Amino acid sequence: MRALVIDDSRTMRRIVAGALEDLGFSTVQAGDGQQALDLLESGEEVDLACIDWNMPVMDGLTFVTRVRANPAWRNITLMMVTTESEHGQIVRALAAGAHEYLIKPFTTDAIRDKLDLLGLVPAEEPV
Amino acid sequence: MTAAAVEQDQVFAIAEEVFAAMVDGEPGHLRPWEGDVPAPAEPLAAWVDVHGELAGRAAVATDVATAHALTRALLGMGADEPVGPEDLVDAFGEVANVVGGNVKALLPSQGTLGLPQVRSDLPAAPAGSLTHELRLDWRGRPLVVVVSLFQ
Numbered sequence: 672m673r674a675l676v677i678d679d680s681r682t683m684r685r686i687v688a689g690a691l692e693d694l695g696f697s698t699v700q701a702g703d704g705q706q707a708l709d710l711l712e713s714g715e716e717v718d719l720a721c722i723d724w725n726m727p728v729m730d731g732l733t734f735v736t737r738v739r740a741n742p743a744w745r746n747i748t749l750m751m752v753t754t755e756s757e758h759g760q761i762v763r764a765l766a767a768g769a770h771e772y773l774i775k776p777f778t779t780d781a782i783r784d785k786l787d788l789l790g791l792v793p794a795e796e797p798v
Numbered sequence: 799m800t801a802a803a804v805e806q807d808q809v810f811a812i813a814e815e816v817f818a819a820m821v822d823g824e825p826g827h828l829r830p831w832e833g834d835v836p837a838p839a840e841p842l843a844a845w846v847d848v849h850g851e852l853a854g855r856a857a858v859a860t861d862v863a864t865a866h867a868l869t870r871a872l873l874g875m876g877a878d879e880p881v882g883p884e885d886l887v888d889a890f891g892e893v894a895n896v897v898g899g900n901v902k903a904l905l906p907s908q909g910t911l912g913l914p915q916v917r918s919d920l921p922a923a924p925a926g927s928l929t930h931e932l933r934l935d936w937r938g939r940p941l942v943v944v945v946s947l948f949q
Contacts, residue, residue, distance in 0.1 A: 679913070680888055680889075680891070680892045680895070680914075681884075681885075681888050682873060682885070682888045682889040682892045683892055685873060686820070686872070686873075689874070725895075725899075725910075725911050725913065727913065754895060754896050754898070754899020754900060754902075754911065755899060755903075755911070756899065756900060756903040757902075757903050757908055759908055760908070775820075775896045775899065776815055776816045776818075776819035776820045776896050776900075777819060777820075778819050
C-alpha cells in the first residue's frame with residue numbers, strides 16, 4: 672500500500688512516513704495541500720493520505736474537500752494528523768470527508784490503531 | 799481572553815505529553831526545574847500565535863545546544879550526528895506548534911493557529927497579558943515553556 676504524507680513540517684513528515692514505512696507502506700510526501708493535489712493530478716496513486724490541518728498555500732481541510740469532490744479519488748482514505756483538537760474542528764474535518772482523525776502528539780501505536788480501525792494495517796507475513 | 803482560560807497545571811500536562819509521545823517515546827524525562835534557570839549562552843525560542851477573539855502565544859525557549867538535542871531526539875538521530883540549520887528550525891518549531899495547538903484547545907472560544915516562528919529572542923507579549931512560565935528540566939537541560947494569554 673502507498674501513503675501520501677502532507678505536512679509543512681518536514682520533521683513531522685519524516686516521523687509519520689517512518690511510522691507508516693514500519694507498517695509496510697511505501698510513502699510519498701508533500702509540503703502543503705496544493706503540492707499534494709499536484710501529485711495526485713500527475714497520476715500518483717495512493718491508498719491513504721495523512722493530512723496536517725494548518726499549512727501554507729492550501730490547508731488540510733481544503734485538500735480534503737478537493738479530494739472528495741473528485742470521484743476519481745474516492746478510494747483514497749483520508750486521515751487528518753493535526754494539533755487541531757477541538758471537537759468542532761474534528762466534526763468539520765469528518766463532515767468534509769476525512770475518515771479518521773489523529774491528534775498530535777501521537778505515538779506510533781496510535782497511528783497503528785487508527786489504521787487498524789480503517790482496515791489498512793497490512794497483514795503480517797506468516798512465520 | 800479570560801485569565802482562568804488556561805491553568806499552569808494544564809500547560810505542564812501538555813508539555814509532558816508532547817515530550818513523552820514525540821521526543822522521548824516514554825514519560826518521565828520532563829520535570830519542573832529546581833532552582834534558578836541559568837541564562838542560555840545562545841538562546842533560541844520557537845512559538846506559535848493563536849489568533850481570534852481569544853488570542854495568545856505558546857512558546858518554547860532554551861539554548862541552541864538543547865534545541866539540537868531535541869531535534870536529534872525527534873528525528874531519531876545519533877547523539878553525535880550533526881543537525882542542519884533547516885532541521886533545527888523545523889523540528890524546534892514543530893515542538894512549539896504541537897504545544898500551541900493543544901493549548902488552543904483549552905480556550906473557551908475557537909481561534910486559528912499561526913505557523914511556527916523560530917528566533918533567538920522571544921517577542922514580548924502585549925502589556926497586560928497573563929503569562930504562565932514553566933521552568934522545566936528535560937534530561938538535565940533547562941527549557942522554558944511560556945503561554946501568554948493576550949487580554
